[in-house]
Amino acid sequence: MQAMELFGEAMYDYHKWNLIWEMEIVMEDWTRYIDWVKWYFRDYKDFDSIEKTLFNNISWKSLLDIWCATWYYFPEIEKRVENFEWIDISKKAILVAQERWYKNVKVADIMNYKTNKKYDILTLVWNNLSIWWTIEWTHKLIEILKWLLNNNWKMLCIFRKIEEEYFISKIRLEYKSIISEPFYWIRIRIDLLENILNEHWLKLKILDENDYWYCLEIKKI
Numbered sequence: 001m002q003a004m005e006l007f008g009e010a011m012y013d014y015h016k017w018n019l020i021w022e023m024e025i026v027m028e029d030w031t032r033y034i035d036w037v038k039w040y041f042r043d044y045k046d047f048d049s050i051e052k053t054l055f056n057n058i059s060w061k062s063l064l065d066i067w068c069a070t071w072y073y074f075p076e077i078e079k080r081v082e083n084f085e086w087i088d089i090s091k092k093a094i095l096v097a098q099e100r101w102y103k104n105v106k107v108a109d110i111m112n113y114k115t116n117k118k119y120d121i122l123t124l125v126w127n128n129l130s131i132w133w134t135i136e137w138t139h140k141l142i143e144i145l146k147w148l149l150n151n152n153w154k155m156l157c158i159f160r161k162i163e164e165e166y167f168i169s170k171i172r173l174e175y176k177s178i179i180s181e182p183f184y185w186i187r188i189r190i191d192l193l194e195n196i197l198n199e200h201w202l203k204l205k206i207l208d209e210n211d212y213w214y215c216l217e218i219k220k221i
């Protein structure tokens with residue numbers, strides 16, 4: 001099974017039947033970490049301060065949220081934005097978002113996302129600009145995002161701090177004894193990200209940070 005579909009199954013079971021069977025992240029050497037399902041059902045009061053910074057930088061314009069999952073942060077976006085849409089590749093995660101919020105929701109892969117629309121704000125929450133496996137794919141993603149963005153507007157994202165220039169993890173998910181196909185997650189250091197963005201005529205600003213994460217604003221130069 002594809003990892004993101006298994007992720008969606010776990011979200012749906014919790015949403016529909018309050019069933020908590022924790023999902024595990026399984027690394028290439030078979031070390032495991034629990035990915036708490038409840039995390040994806042939090043309220044604003046439980047948000048980290050960098051998440052609050054991200055939402056407090058959203059203003060009354062059009063927004064596309066990419067890889068939204070359950071969209072637990074929907075109430076914060078609804079308060080701040082007039083027109084909003086969201087996409088996620090996982091059908092079950094989208095079903096949770098639809099059943100909880102019934103709004104403009106689409107199952108879509110951002111790497112093949114076709115639209116003529118442009119947005120003032122793109123949000124990428126907890127995703128690092130990076131569920132891919134090469135720097136070339138990061139370039140490709142950035143070009144797609146830039147195409148979706150109105151001039152003079154911004155992307156907001158939460159981005160992991162790392163010390164190496166970049167590293168790639170091969171990851172599987174396990175849920176209810178099913179182990180998913182692997183996916184690859186590239187993390188890149190912020191100075192490398194800055195160089196990549198500059199090649200696409202984009203610039204970044206750090207809005208907030210803690211020991212592990214940045215909240216970034218990315219704009220056209």
Ligand SMILES: C[S@@+](CC[C@H](N)C(=O)[O-])C[C@H]1O[C@@H](n2cnc3c(N)ncnc32)[C@H](O)[C@@H]1O
Nearest residue numbers: 004067068069088089090108109110125126131
């Ligand atoms: C770590 S979750 C982050 C979800 C949410 N933004 C949050 O803050 O909790 C990653 C999400 O990215 C989605 N995803 C992964 N690859 C995607 C792609 N190519 N296009 C759209 N969504 C994708 C997954 O289905 C999953 O819901």
